[in-house]
Amino acid sequence: MILEKINNPSDLKKLTLAERNQLADEMREILVHKIDITGGHVGPNLGFLEATIALHTVFNSPQDKIVFDVSHQCYAHKMLTGRKKYFTDESLYEEISGFTAPKESVHDLFQIGHTSTGVSLATGLAKARDLQHQKFNVIAVVGDGSLTGGEALEGLDNASVLGSNIIIIVNDNEMSIAENHGGLYQNLRLLRETNGTAENNFFKAMGFEYHYVANGNNIADLTEMFEKVKDTNVPTIVHIHTLKGHGLKVAEENKELFHWIMPGTVTQMQHPSSTPAVQSPDYTSLTVDWFLQQKKTDSTVIAVTAGTPGATGFFPDFRKEMGAQFLDVGICEQHAVATVSGMAKGGAKPMFAVLSTFIQRSYDQLAQDLALNNSPATILVYWGGLSGMDATHVGAFDIPLIANIPNMIYLAPTNAEEYRAMLDWSAKQTQHSVAIRVPFGPFITTGIPDTTDYGILNRYQVVEEGSKVALIGVGNFFERAREVKQLLKEKAGISATLINPKFLTGVDADLLNSLKKTHQLVVTLEDGVLDGGFGEKIARFYGASDMKVLCFGGQKEFTDRVPLDELFIRYHLTPELIIKDIQTVLKGA
């Protein structure tokens, strides 16, 4: 194995071209095996494998600085920079992050997981270098799919006038997670078709020196090009045409599916079982079904995604069936929010489906373009809640983000019926900008249609009346509140009141005031950070009264792949720990 000889990027320089090619084959096999067991990003990593070898052959990391945009293409980089054991030793598989991680290695410069960030970060490194009169190469690696993000475009516009060394590798695999969307991609195609010679060139128009490598999976070609642009003093684009999933037939043939896979997917696709698994209903399928149903009677309902259709269940069949009533704007959450505002003002019924971690990219558009204008569009926020995910993808911040914007109505359904009723209401009403926190967790159905009029704002639902203690369980954590209620009865003989607030954006003053008569303590439970969240509003409401308030939720911190069970203990979020805290307060009262 060639890989055995590689402990540092500098070891690559001693290899022959043939050995480097063999190394790529070895690494590909290891990567596929590893990802099939752990899950992870297949397509981006396989597509950029050869380029990574070429980069580390030509440049001298960490003296030269390589910034990976999104960094879901950094596995090969990790293998070549002292971390190969995490890919070869199955017992260590879970110990390595799927994204660049400065904690792991000096070769990783930033913890990154959101797209379109790399060019700006690299431009900053280059500027700092110039201010300090240092000399090294700064390289940013950015995928074509990331180019449509506003931050990337802003970065390109500034990188090109840096006046010194910056090399931006545009890894063009003709794909975002799904297909690319936007006018820019016509120009990338033109550039590919003309072997980079077309006069009309987006990158040149942005002010860059431009180079093209037709076979971006060819180590020799890439090495030659990187040698050419190394140490130059002109902001430079190296546009390389790569194949997503290169070298793994099933990934090359199913590019969207193999962008990121669940464990076992490669094996399963290569040896499909005769009976496909029956999918049980979940909130994603409910949403998809709701859209298809709406489409039958309303030609103005439109499902919008910003480059992550699969994450919200908008698979190719759905997209095809929705036709003009589906829109993928590409990775550009700012535009997505602004344009659904425009659509809503124009009389359509747009719904933008987006992950909690990515709605963060459009705070100002939610505030200015949408809520200030009371445009009746709907934002469907997926994956909102505490989780064991990477720090870059945790969805714990959307309540503080959205719920403190004036005019926004942020709804938190607790089961399928409520969620459906909220979708129906939001699509019908014309007064408010609405966000719905799509339940994240087990699918819960009551079997009883929800007939609530959500036009009566901030009316909480008392699900079970009790006394002494009131439990307000928000969205995903409503069922937890129910468990707490039961345990509180068993352990302390207290019949607590159980409340489903439904609205995250306001307090039900009448209800909260009425609790004062027969309750000593109000407990809030929310699936997200406490700072700036729902519970604090309740605490402020009761601040000047005798009512005690206990808020349960996450602490203000970036958790990085910390298992959820561990977080629940850390934050006192198990029913047992909650009861304990409640009893402490009641004893003191």
Place this chain on the structure above:
Amino acid sequence: MILEKINNPSDLKKLTLAERNQLADEMREILVHKIDITGGHVGPNLGFLEATIALHTVFNSPQDKIVFDVSHQCYAHKMLTGRKKYFTDESLYEEISGFTAPKESVHDLFQIGHTSTGVSLATGLAKARDLQHQKFNVIAVVGDGSLTGGEALEGLDNASVLGSNIIIIVNDNEMSIAENHGGLYQNLRLLRETNGTAENNFFKAMGFEYHYVANGNNIADLTEMFEKVKDTNVPTIVHIHTLKGHGLKVAEENKELFHWIMPGTVTQMQHPSSTPAVQSPDYTSLTVDWFLQQKKTDSTVIAVTAGTPGATGFFPDFRKEMGAQFLDVGICEQHAVATVSGMAKGGAKPMFAVLSTFIQRSYDQLAQDLALNNSPATILVYWGGLSGMDATHVGAFDIPLIANIPNMIYLAPTNAEEYRAMLDWSAKQTQHSVAIRVPFGPFITTGIPDTTDYGILNRYQVVEEGSKVALIGVGNFFERAREVKQLLKEKAGISATLINPKFLTGVDADLLNSLKKTHQLVVTLEDGVLDGGFGEKIARFYGASDMKVLCFGGQKEFTDRVPLDELFIRYHLTPELIIKDIQTVLKGA
């Protein structure tokens, strides 16, 4: 007067070209007179006056939809759409908004004041039109300065693939508020120099049909071009070259100064007094002086702006003196935050100066690119606080926005010495991402240097010890807390404890716990909305204790040019009203 005949845009169609030209002269004179009295945007409005007449001559608003990006160029539009009296009658001057306002007229489609939003909003209108099989023109008017904002670039990328009518007027006056920055502008210059014929064309690369009008202040040329592109079904750019401040010599010659002016500026510039007013020190001049001082000993300190240098006192002299240690990235707050993160990681000492309302455009970059990476960059947040400004520019939301992001340290100085000490500390430390809320209001100096070690996080300062009531006055509102203390002594004989928290991002648990012994009530005062803000953290902290908490600050709402005095009464923020609320709580206790 021709203007007398114009009550609706349709009246324009009856005019001869000569009359339209005369109308432009009349309107210019009226506009200059009005703006010189009230203050407002001069350059953008004068530059787009002729184009506005041409637009309303050719298109049929409100059937055709015109969306103004930023909308600081909409005065002529307002005069032509039934609102001329607000420009001719001095007694009505203050009744009209300086931005498009749907409340005022059906010809105004969105309330807008942030840049780079228009293309996306217009694209949404067009998409809604297409879904409903309607037929009209959608026109977006966007300045060249706005083009570098990520949202605008995202919008262009999507507008070009709309597949139907959308006309984007690029109003190229060769200026942002100050000079333009970024590689894109080289291409705009090339297009101007080649009369729009250059092969390498940013807009064509983005997928648009492209037209150029060399004299964008010529009504005949503009009218001809608009007629040509009207009712076509292809996404189209009309790039018009205009002169900022056109027709007002002093504005043409001082473009940056005359972007937006204070009342009286035109008169003053045309008849300068012999003795220039002496500028008294303020927080802006303090900051500028601090940078110039730092530069003498540290070549890595760098002042960054995103297209609003004047708003933070970075005037041409300062920029020149800072040299490479000043950077204007253009209007692109996302890039600004990400790139200062990169600079800080690279060993430089960047400080990004930005208005509160515009830092909203980079939440995700603050969270992911900056704070997650603990990059030791500094964000200087100006104009943070309640104000009588337009809803689009109120700076009441930055505390909830920034202070709930993990790892961020958000500091709120209350006087010049503290602010300077915080600048010094932040520039020196290498562990934290820091934001400083630059005091907004009267310049306060104690004369005593602040020697606090801000590396000890979340330590509040007890300024005066008392009992029963503790007043926590945040940043701009610290002096108000001091007034409340005095009044409380006078009116109720209570010697309240006075606290300056300094840190917005955490609670001083030791101090807050210690207050429990001798205090019944903690009062927080903050200059911003309460929802998600500082006071709620204090309320949550004391939630399960006997301590009462009263939070004072703004309500969650978009206030639009509501005078500050009125807001102070609405929110119970005068010392008298605060005392009243305190006494009510104490009586109930």
